[in-house]
Structure formats: structure tokens, C-alpha cells
Amino acid sequence: MTLVDTLRTSFKTVMSYHIRSLLIILAMALGVGAVIVLTALGDGARNYIINQFSSIGTHLLVVLPGRAETSGSFLGAVLGQTPRDLTLKDAQLLGRLPQIRRYAPLNVGAAELSAANRLREVTVLGSTANLIPIRHMKLAQGNFLMHGTERNAQIVLGAKIAREFFPRSQAVGQRVRLGDSRFLVSGVLASQGETMGFNTDEIVIIPIDYAQTMFNTTSLFRILIEAKSHSDIEPAKQAILAVLRQSHDGEDDTTVITQDAILNTFDRILHALTLAVAGIAAISLIVAGILVMNVMLVAVTQRTAEIGLLKAIGATSTDIRRLFLAEAVWLSVVGAVLGLLLGQLGSLLIRLAYPQLPAWAPSWASIAAITVALLAGILASMLPASKAARMDAINALNKK
């Protein structure tokens, strides 16, 4: 029996048991579809988070006061309870390092903003003009704090703040009151929405000196640093730690986080999560394989007389085995292809429903899902096929 005839004959058999075949194909398709959709979701979430994180800067390093070792816990560093503060002087020292393109010291606080008979509390960032390029912010109107004008009473408003306070007029050039001081609006940030849980539309930015005076502090919350290139990130980190150690009387009391390290960690965690989810979905493919085995075993029993007849008219055991295996191959192939389409459709629906989530199934997931489906189907049909092949022709013929 030729291969083409084997495939053609088994295809006819698959078609003639249409309900049975449809159910197996559906089980296979749902398994493959589930793997594809879930990996698309996992990978989409990974890309979404990585994009969000990448968008906050390039070759970014963040210096924060305190170390897990010196403050007892990293929580101390996050809350600012540290033995030695980061100061503007530290920031200026770092700015001279050759691996560093620019730096922006940062203070954060809250104050009341009032203008044009309106009043609200806002998050206040104190920084320098370098904050804009480092944090990939954009201006909708006006200028950011001009270089070297940290002492000028200028303020930059977030997009939403500007809209709320000056709905009808240009915000740039207006005077506002922040806390007890008066500021001149020099620019308005472009609307960027929320990145990493931080909404830049609802902040105001003032020069770092004013912020330190307003919040009555000399310490910095963070220093944001942009390295000159990707390869400068690690040397920059070492250089920063060395400079700060020297400036802090030989104590290692600062932490430097690189954007790269965080990105890599996120990438690893989310990739593992995607794999785990795909693995769970793949279990359904194994279940589909068991279903194939069950149905094929029933088919062998039902078609015992037919197997006997085929043997009587000259089919070899190999012919019979191949016929049953080919049936499983058809069911698995059609199921896998349908599952691939279902998976792509599901991913498309997710992308339509959540446009910000790039839910594209990675090709390894599609290939793996289809391979597992085919393997499960074929392996599961081996036992029934060999049972059929081993049947004794006379006993099979006499079975009613």
C-alpha cells in the first residue's frame, strides 16, 4: 500500500466518522489555541512592561541613599531612613565622571498649588533641566527650566495640571503660587499618561534649590544618571560607587540600580511566567492525546471485522498499523492547524480589546504547541494501531 493511498484511505475514514473526528480535532485545537493565546498574553505582558520600563530612560542609572547591608533592610533605603544623605555636592561630583553623559538630582514632595482662584495639592519634583532628556519627557509648550537657572523661580506644569488651572488660556507666562512661593510657568509637559505607576501629567517641576528650600532638606531623594553608552553602564556604576565611597568617608552607603539589571530581572521573571502558563496549557494537549488513544482503541474494537477482512485480502500488519497511525496524524494535524488559527484569532481579539498590550504569540510557542499536539496524537495512537496490527485475521473476521 503506497503512502499516498494510506493517507487517502485514512482521510476518508476520518471523514466518515465526522462527529467523533470533530470532537478530537476540537480537543486538539483548544489545547493548541490555549497554548498560543496564553503565551501571547504572557509575552505581551512582558513586552508591555519592558517597553514601559525602557520608556523612562536610556542607559539609565539610579543612585539612591543607603544600602541593604548598612540600613538593615532595603526598605530603609526606599523610605529614606539612611545613615548618610545624598547631596547636591555628590551629584556634581558624579557629573564629572567620564562615563556619564548627564545627571539630574531629584527631590520629591507635595505642596499646594494655587492660581486663577483654583487650589489643589500636587506632587512636586525638584530637579534640573537634564531631567527632561534623561526621563524621556516632552514639552507641549514653552521651555523647561533653563540650564543654570535652578535659582530662577520657574515652574513646569504637568499636562493635566495645566489644563485644570488654565483651561482657556496659555499656561506659559502665567504666575502661580506653590506653597509660599510664587513661580512663573515656563513650560507645560506633553501628556504621557502613566508609566510604571507614575503619572507625569499630574506633577509640577521646580528647580532643585527651590525644592530643597521648600521641603527644608539638603538631602536628595535620587540622582538619575544617563551613561554615555550601553557599554558604559557597568563602568559608570563602579565609578559612581567609588566616588560616593570616597565622598562618604570610605563607607559604602549608597545603592546604584541600573535600568538594564531591572529590565533583565523583569524579562527573566516574565519569561519564566510565560513558560509556566504555556506548560499548564500544554497539559490540555496531553489530555487530548489521551482522548485520541481512547477513541482509537474504541475504533479498533469497532472495526475488528474490517481489520480481519483487510488482512484476508492481503493487507500486512504494517499496512494496518500505518492506516491507524495515519488517522491519528490527520486528526492531530487538522486539530493543530485549527488550533493555530484559533490561537491567532484569540491573540488578535486580545490586541483589539487591549491595544496597549502587544499580545503576539512568539513563534517558538506556536511551533512547540503544534509539535506537542502532533507528538501526543501520534504517540497516543501507537498502542491502538499496534493492537490492530497484531490481530489474528480469523478471530477478527469471525467477530460480529
Add this chain to the structure above:
Amino acid sequence: MGDQAVCALNNINLHIASGEYVSIMGPSGSGKSTLLNIIGLLDKPNSGRYELDEKLVTNLSETEQAKIRREKIGFVFQSFHLVPRLTAAENIELPLILSGVPPEQRQIRVNEALQAFELKQRALHRPAELSGGQRQRVAIARATIMQPSVILADEPTGNLDHQIGAEVMSLLEDLHHRGTTLIVVTHDRELGGRAHRQIGMRDGGILMDQSDDTG
């Protein structure tokens, strides 16, 4: 499966010449079907030799025996043994598919067989849509499509009424007239009496072996 071994055939010595028309008769359990199965290479004797076309076939491999069944032997069964989901034409085509005959040639030969057995109008019908006589005609067409040298018929009219049974027998006898060896197993004396050589069996042995002079 009991604990007592049953000897279905014992001390059989039989020579059937090419082109003979032989009937094997006997009551149930006399061993006639076992003998037919051995002749058809579906069963193996525990001891002894079986030669087909002067070639020892008892010790051939399963694949070689299957090849002989495909090319030299045609089976006709009492219960027809048609594949229910295939049409009459597809049932007839099966041995050609197993032998790897190309599709175009299969088409031609199936059409010839349908014509020869007056099944042209029934080509696309499934067995359930055919009468008993038509089903057996399909089965005979399938058995002869490879132009075998031997036709083995096991109670070929057992499920048919008298008139249809006679028609089926004359179809088989036509094949014999064209040179095919025909071996019919039956417990029907009248049917068995049509053969030129009649073999009577009882308890696994040959009781009677007589030939008509006309054969």
C-alpha cells in the same frame, strides 16, 4: 481456550489441481473452515506441508503470505464482509489499493468489474443500501479484481435465499469456467453436489473424496 486441546484437522492429504471446482462439505466442527483457512493462508498447520503453485508456503513470513493472499487468492465469505462506510466501487477497489495499483488503472479495473457483475447502477451505494445478492456480487467482484488463481468461498450462499443463492453460484461457476480454481465450503449437499469434485469431512479428517467424470 479450555484445558483440552482440540485437533481441528488431522492427517489431511489433499491435492487440488489448478482449475478444479471443489466443494468441501461436512457438519459444523468437521474442520472444513479450518482447512479453507489453511488453503487461504489465514491459518498455519501445526505440522505438515502446504504447497501452492508447487511452492512451499507454510513457512513464509507474514508479509510474503499477505502478498500471496493479495495476488493469488480471492475470498468470498458467508457474511460478505464489506466495509460499511465504503461504496460498492470502493469496496471492490480495496485489493487494488493494497497492491499499490495506480489510481487510473484502479478506476478502469473497478469499472470493468462493476460492468461484469451488473453493479454499474449501484457503484456509489453503500452496503446497507444493497440487497443481499448485490452485496455478495460486490464481494465476488472484490475477490476477483486481482484475477487470483484460486477463489475460496466459505458458505457463499448461506445468507441468501434459494434463487439469489443459485445466481451467486452461477457467477462463481462462470469464474471457474474461465480457468480459476474454485473451492467452496458448504454444509448444503445440493450446493456441494454442483462441484466436480466433492470432499466430505468429519472430525477433522477427510471421509470422502469423489470426482465426477464430467469434471
